[in-house]
Amino acid sequence: MGRVFSAAAWFLVAPLAGAGNQINMSPGVTEMGGNIFELHMLIMWICVGIGVLVFGAMFYSIYAHRKSKGHQASQFHESTQVEVAWTVVPFLILIAMAFPATSTLLDVYDNDESELDILITGHQWKWKYEYLDDSGETVVFFSNLATPQEEIYNTQGKGENYLLEVDEPLVIPTHTKVRFLITANDVIHSWWVPEIAVKRDAIPGFINEAWTRVPEEGIYRGQCTELCGAYHGFMPIEVHAVSRDEFDSWIAAKRGIAAAQTELAMQTLSVDELMDEGKRVYDSACLVCHGAGGEGGVGNAIAGSPVVLGDIAAHMALVADGVSGTAMQAFGDQLTAVDMAAVLTYQRNAFGNNTGDVVQPGDVAGTKNG
């Protein structure tokens, strides 16, 4: 109710643009963002100027030339000079606009000489980031919505960054020309972070390019902007711009974790370890569709599912390859061997499934190679 009033009150004070509501494009933090913002303001003010003239004439006419004031209609109905003038003048204004528009566009398209390349892949409904690096192992991870379902379904208060927060943000160094190579795995998505002025469609089978150079450390948030299915509204982007040093140590740490994962994949894990890890994977990758209690939703129920209670290899194949034509995607490339083993173990033993089966990372690697 309070919000109804604030919205009503807002309407009254709208021209004052108070209450902290952003009403305009943000120039963001990058030079390009600033240029785009200026272009936007320039065109807007030109439109305002034309609008004042056009509407001014119209309202004057409405005021002065009304029948109720006894105004007699004159019968003129053409004037070649006037008509030529209002064709040519707008044309010249457009030519004037075209110059800054063209130069900004050239800048947007200048993808050369990047110092860091990041491959971004849109998946239903998460982003995958790969730091391309020909010297060592590439760092790869998925970035999922971190806002809990309880906040979305209103059983819990909403946090400050509601729907704009992820489990693992994209980290980039400041003062560095970063090039994004953008593609998609399933349907078309679009990667947009307004504050760094990058929006590019992620299209399966294509690799699009975009770039940024962020001068300021900070957290910049964005969202998918191309309708990509049911959870299109729930695949945000979070970019952390950090200093070069911080970035270097972050990426080193990431590589360490990747190495440890490979190590782990060789070992045999305890059931508890698998179940803990499995729950983590389930909650981030499966829960949206299959429900927190395995009760199902968009996807089938996991509790009591014949696949989950049946043959392990078939269960694994389904998770790895997905079910085409449905929301069940192929997780094979998204999950490490440890993740896969853990989530299979978890599904087979949680939600009252109690099969007692344990899947080890080695079993997964074995199948993948076999």
Add this chain to the structure above:
Amino acid sequence: MGDHHHGPATGVTRWLFTTNHKDIGTMYLWFSFAMFLLGGFFAMVIRAELFQPGMQLVEPGFFNQMTTLHGLIMVFGAIMPSFVGLANWLIPMMIGAPDMALPRMNNWSFWILPPAFLMLASTLFMEGGAPAFGWTFYAPLSTTYAAPSVTFFIFAIHILGVSSIMGSINIIATVMNMRAPGMTYMKMPMFVWTWLITAFLLVAVMPVLAGAVTMMLMDIHFGTSFFSAAGGGDPVLFQHIFWFFGHPEVYIIILPAFGVVSQIIPAFSRKPLFGYASMVYATASIAFLSFIVWAHHMYTVGMPLAGELFFMYATMLIAVPTGVKVFNWITTMWRGSLTFETPMLFCIGFLVLFTLGGFTGLMLSIAPADFQYHDTYFVVAHFHYVMVAGAVFSMTAAIYYWLPKWCGRMYSESMGKTHFWISFIGFNITFFPQHFVGLAGMPRRIPDYALQFADFNMMSSIGAFIYGASQLLFLYNVVATIVAGKPVSEEKVWDGAEGLEWTVATPAPYHTFEEPPAVPKPVGTF
């Protein structure tokens, strides 16, 4: 032939088998109004869910079904058929013809529409739900990843494409062959001109749309890969084909609206339309340009720089003929003798709000800026300013303007004016704040949003409920007029109205101009 002088048949067969342009026009208009209410209901569901952050009423998947059906039904079910209805009623009467050139086809082009929309609406009850990929149905979301109901959607699109093409052929044939002697092209009322040009656009682009959905059908059922990268196809190709249809489509929607406004503003200014010839040329140039700007909807797909520049310059150019039209309308009012009956109010509403939509269009045409606007609520605001405040407002003006001629009764002016003001205010409360949230970063087609967008979204929803409710007042006013309005019998219902349709009796008899009329004087001279 004697039987031409009979009145309408009685009972339901009158409507089923009629070949009378007035009956068919009436059916188109009522059908489109029903679709307007259905599409409007879906919009209310959307705005109710967006009233507050968080998911309250519907699930995200269903939300997408609502946005998709809302768009499809409004574009193909409400706006387009309503203008075809208007064309049916008015074109023969405006050019002094007894009927449309191809009356039997006319009957068909109407009667295949209701089953098509019934089929489209029935997808809501199918397994997997209705289409949920947006009215632009981008592949592969609409092919590999679509619910099975997509096949019915494709079939529905085919049928309404056929209907549109038949309707357009009919209009072209009528205008080209059935003008009364002396009604030269450059004497035709603007409404006839704009429809003639629109009909050519329709004949040119509806087959392209049919091609697009047929390729989808093949991809879905026959193993082709037109739009699937995995099979060597190209998802971007879909967008090129769609927008090659889609951009002319938006002009198909707006050109007849331009025609309506060009009839009504002179009537209530008591002054001829300013710059008739330049209006005709501007309409034709808009139609031509509309074929070479389609990729301005695709600035972010990663086109080569040269393509990007070409489409940007071509799109900016459209502002020139569009500007000419607006200037001409205002100059028509200038030094006229203005009165502000309901049709005129809706036309002035159109002028102001359509021009605002034109300004945002110009902003969107600037490719680098569009990187920030694209697929946000700023675009949603833009196209509702041009399509609702443009096409729907002008359609409403047309109904109020010609209704007395059609049924021989006058609507309630005070109720009409109330309808205008509630619509105007409700519309702006709904859509003006959408510019703000769009610029602030809110993507379109999302069922839930970040907290900073909450206030404006609530405002938008409140406005939408107001605007929606005002349409019920409209319905009531129209029905009350038909049933019990004050009878009018002057041929010229409005003292400033010009044109042949105002020379026939009021209400317009079932058959008009069985003998061609004498065309009085060129349009534009009094």
